[in-house]
Amino acid sequence: MTSTQHRKSKTSTATVDLRQVSLVYPDGQNPDGTQRTIAALDQVDFTANKGELTALIGQSGSGKSSLLSVIGALVQPTSGTVTVGNTSVRELNDSQQAQLRRDTVGLIFQQPNLLSALSVRDQLLVTDHLRGLRGAKLKARRTRAEELLEVVGLQDMADRKIHALSGGQRQRVNIARALMGTPQVLLADEPTSALDQSRSHEIMQLLQRLTKEFSVATVVVTHDTGLVQYADQQVTLSDGEVASAERLVSVG
Ligand SMILES: Nc1ncnc2c1ncn2[C@@H]1O[C@H](COP(=O)(O)OP(=O)(O)OP(=O)(O)O)[C@@H](O)[C@H]1O
Numbered sequence: 001m002t003s004t005q006h007r008k009s010k011t012s013t014a015t016v017d018l019r020q021v022s023l024v025y026p027d028g029q030n031p032d033g034t035q036r037t038i039a040a041l042d043q044v045d046f047t048a049n050k051g052e053l054t055a056l057i058g059q060s061g062s063g064k065s066s067l068l069s070v071i072g073a074l075v076q077p078t079s080g081t082v083t084v085g086n087t088s089v090r091e092l093n094d095s096q097q098a099q100l101r102r103d104t105v106g107l108i109f110q111q112p113n114l115l116s117a118l119s120v121r122d123q124l125l126v127t128d129h130l131r132g133l134r135g136a137k138l139k140a141r142r143t144r145a146e147e148l149l150e151v152v153g154l155q156d157m158a159d160r161k162i163h164a165l166s167g168g169q170r171q172r173v174n175i176a177r178a179l180m181g182t183p184q185v186l187l188a189d190e191p192t193s194a195l196d197q198s199r200s201h202e203i204m205q206l207l208q209r210l211t212k213e214f215s216v217a218t219v220v221v222t223h224d225t226g227l228v229q230y231a232d233q234q235v236t237l238s239d240g241e242v243a244s245a246e247r248l249v250s251v252g
């Protein structure tokens, strides 16, 4: 096999591709003074395809948030390879990683960390303001913000202040904000844990629809097994290892 063929055979078509990823944290000292460590992730292989929703499940402490942090280039793994889009994340310098986080990955947190005094529209534009965008460029971003608010069903709420929204509406703002950078990957860490049953299902249905419409690879951490039905793939972590990865036939 030539070296080119070899490289090709290793190339995956998945948008997110992790091979043998380990993440080891320091964890205090042993009684004899040696360093103790904890493996949050232990030789994890993981793929997520564009246009598909992956449900990531597992007990508390099994490594779910750690896995999202590695995919989103928020944390560097101790070993292994991480590919997001066509980019090998570990080969990027700090500013390239920051750019990847901004442009390629959309993050959706458990508690939407929104600025309550801002209008819904300004919440989507706040990073553009911070980056100093003005004039026509800012106007184009404003148009995009309004399109995305329509996509998540909040077209009439652009001028509403964040503090005057319900939990489910805030999570929709959060999702619209995550799409502002035209990401290839959406990462959501327990996006429904603060919501009631019926709101939770609505948010999962929305994430499922946007995954297809925007052709993103979406990874959703959830504790609620009733929400796995919206996923195309279910990956279970246990003690930092992949216990199972299975294809599902999603509803809808
Ligand atoms: N910054 C850190 N420093 C040290 N250990 C950490 C750190 N972050 C996570 N851990 C440890 O790594 C392991 C995995 O944690 P992680 O937060 O990924 O789990 P999780 O599956 O998201 O749990 P939960 O369902 O409770 O959110 C845990 O044992 C945790 O204590």
Ligand SMILES: [Mg+2]
Pocket: 064, 065, 066, 189
């Ligand atoms: Mg977690």
